[in-house]
Amino acid sequence: MPQLTACPSCAEPLEPDDKFCGLCGAELPSPDSLPAGSTTGSTAPSKPPGSGPPAGPASGTPDAYHLAPPAEGPAVQPPPQPTATDPRAKPPAMEAPGPPQALCVACGVGGVDADGYCEHCGHAQPRPRDHQEQELEGVAAVSDRGLRHHRNEDAFTVSATALPDGTPAVVAVVCDGVSSAYRPDDASAAAAEAANESLLEALQHGAAFADAMHDALLTAGQAVTDLAAEDPGRGPAPHHNAPACTCVSAIASGKGFTVGWIGDSRAYWIPDDRDNPAARLTEDDSWAARMVLAGLMSEHEAYADPRAHAITGWLGADAAELEPHTASFEPDGPGVLVVCTDGLWNYAESAAELASVVPADARTNPLRCAQVLVGVALDGGGHDNVTVAVLPFPAPSGRAENEPA
Template sequence: MSQMPQLSACPSCEEPLESGDLFCGACGYDLSAVPARPAASPNGSAGFPAPEEPWPAAPEVDSSDTPAPTHLPTDLPGTDSAGGELREPDEYPLPAPAAAPPLPAEAPAIPADVTDPRTAVPDPAPAAGDKVCVACRSGRVDADGYCENCGHAQPRERDHMEQELDTVAAVSDRGLRHHRNEDAFAISAAALPDGSSAVVAIVCDGVSSATRPDEASLAASRAANETLQEALPRGTHPQQAMHDAILSAADAVNALAAEPTSAREHSPHQNAPACTLVGAVVAAGLLVVGWVGDSRAYWVPDDREGPTVRLTEDDSWAAQMVAAGLMNEAEAYADERAHAITGWLGADAYELEPHTASFKPDRPGVVVVCTDGLWNYAEAVEEMARAVPADAADRPLHSAQVLVGHALDGGGHDNVTVAVVPFPFVPRGAGSA
C-alpha cells in the first residue's frame, strides 16, 4: 500500500515536525496534502520537454529525509514570486511608455523626374472634337480607329451608310457576320447637254480574299462616279461613259497595289486589292448598266405586270457552268464553287472585260443595283420582285432600307449594299403642244 510522505519541517511555516504528525502544530498545515516528488522523465520533469537551458541543480537532500515539497513560492496563497507578500494591483508601478520615433526635420525632396502622388492628376479627357471610345467612354480614338486607352476597335463609319438624292438612294450595311463593311457606293446626278438630268448609281463589293478590299471598293466607286460626272455633261453616250468609268475604276484599284500595306491590314494571302463593280445610268429614257464581277442590277416594273429582269450576267464559276451547258442554274448555284468570281477589278485580274448593256423600258419602274449580300437572299427574279416595296419609285431610300433589312433578316452573312434608281418612263410626244 502507498505511504504518506515523511517531512522534517512544515512546508508552510518550516516548524520542525515529529514523525507521524498529520498537521503542523504551529500553523495547522495539512501535511497529508503534500504530494510525493514526481519521477524524473528522460526529457524533463513530469513528462514536459526539457527546457533549452538546464534548470539549476536541486539542493542535495539526505536520502533518509522525505522528499522536499514541490510547491513553488507562487503556488502559496498570499506570496509573490520572491516569497514576499502580494500587493494590490494599484500598488504596482506602471511601465514607462515607449518613446516615439523622432520625426524628420523636413520631408525628403521628390526628384524632379518623379510625379508627386499627392499632386498627380488623371489624364485629361479627350479634347473637344476628338472621338471618344465607345467601350471605355474615356479614351481618345486614334487615326486607325482604335482606343488609345483600352485598345478597343471602334465601329467604323462605313459599318452602316445611307444617302438619298431627289431621284436615287443607297444603303450599305456591314451585315451580321463580317467584322467590317467592304462594300462601297456612289450616287449622283449629272446635267446633260439638252438640259435634262442623268442619274448615276455605282456599287462595289471588295474581294475579301484580297488585301484592303474596303479600300478597293471605295476607290473604284469614287473613280467610276467621277468619270461619269465628267463624261455625261460633255454629251458622251451613257453606254460609252459607263465603259470608260469601269476602266477608270480599274486603274484606281490597280494603283492601290503599289501602296504599302499597314500592319493592321496584313494578309497572309498578299493578293492585290480587288473588288467587283456594277453601275447604272438613267438618262433621257435610256437605262444603261455596266459591271465586272458578280454584283447585279435588276429591273422591277412598278405595276409588277411586266416581267422583273436581271440585267447583268455574273462573272462567276456558276455562270460559266450554266453558259457552257454543263449544269442548270439550280445545280450550279448549289455548288460550293458557285460564287468563285472569274472577273474583278485589281492588279491580279487576268484580263479586264467591262460589260455594258442599254435598255429602253416601256413602263416606269426601278433599277435595283446591289451586291451579292442582297441577291443571295432574293436570287430568283420573282423573289426580288416580292422583296421590292410597291412604292419603291416614290420612296427609294425607304425601299433600299427594306431590301437591306431583307438580307439581314435572312442571315446577313455578307456585307449588303443596295441602290434604288427610279426610272420615270415618259411616253414619246408627252408634253408636246
C-alpha cells in the first residue's frame, strides 16, 4: 500500500499510522486513495516546467486531494457575487418613461409645455373649453372660443328633468364671463353650474317657473361672489376687479317657457313659420339699453356708440343690488327658443336678423342649429367667445335617445 511520509499541507514528517498531521491538524488521505507508488508528501500533480506554481495559495490551502482546512476552523467563503451577465444580476435603475409629449397643432414640430403653449412657435394649444357641444332630448348647446380670444370665458349647462306630475322639462343656462374682471372663465362656470342645480331642484319640487328662475339667478350670483373670497384683496368688500359674468337661462315645459337673465346675454323666439315675426325676449342690462329706455337715443344710435356694451347688471361680488329679470311665454305655434351670449348677437342683433340665419329644420335638429349659429359668429369675425343653446318648442317626439355630441 502506498504510504505518506510527510504532511501534504505543511511537510511535517508522518508516522505510518497517522490519520491527522501532528503539526497542522490536517486530515490525511487514506492509503487507498493515494496513487500507486506514492511515498512522499507531494501528492499534487506535477506541472511542466515554466507553467507556474500549482493552483491555490502556497500554504494552508487544500491541494488536489481536497484535504480539510487547518484545525483552527473552517474557512468561511463569501457568497458568489453576480456578474453583469449573471441572470441574478439586478439591472441598473432606469426612470420610467413618461407619456409622449404632445406636438403643436399649429406647426406640428414643437412640444407643448405645461402652460399649453408650443415650445417651438409659441402657439396656444386647444383647451377642453375651447369648443364644447352637448345635446339632450329637447335641448342642445354649442360653445366656442372664437377667433380673437385666447380662452373661452363662456360656459353653459343643459339638462332634462320631470315635474312632479311627470311632465318633462328641459333647462339651459348660458353664462358669459366679463373679460375685464378677474377669473371670468371660473365665474361663468360657477354661475352656470349653480343655476342649473338650483333650477332642477326647484322644478322637481313643483316650484313655479318664475320663482325657480329668480332663485336660481340669486344662487348663481352667490356662487360667483364666493369666488372673490378665495383671493386676498378681492373679498370681503371693498372688492377690486372681482370675478363677474352675465347669465341667461330658460325652462321649457308643457305649453310654454320661462326665461331669466342678468346682463346682456339674450333669449330669442324664432317660429317655424317665418312669415310670423321673431321676437327678442330679454332686455339688456347695458348702457345702450338705458339710453334707449330713457329716450335719449334710438336703438341704432345707442348700439353704435363705443359705450354700448358697458353692462349695468352682472353676477359678482362687486355688482350692485342683484335684480333678476324673468319673463314667461306661451307661443301660439312651433319654433325654437335661442339663448346666447353677445358673441352671437353682435353679428345678428335683431330678431329678424337672427331668424334669417336659423336653419329651417332647427326644431327637429337643434344641435345642427346651434352649430350653424356659432358658425355665423365665426364667419363674421369671431371677435368674442360665442355660446348658443337651442330649445325646440314643443319638443319633437320620437327621437331614439339622448346622445351627448
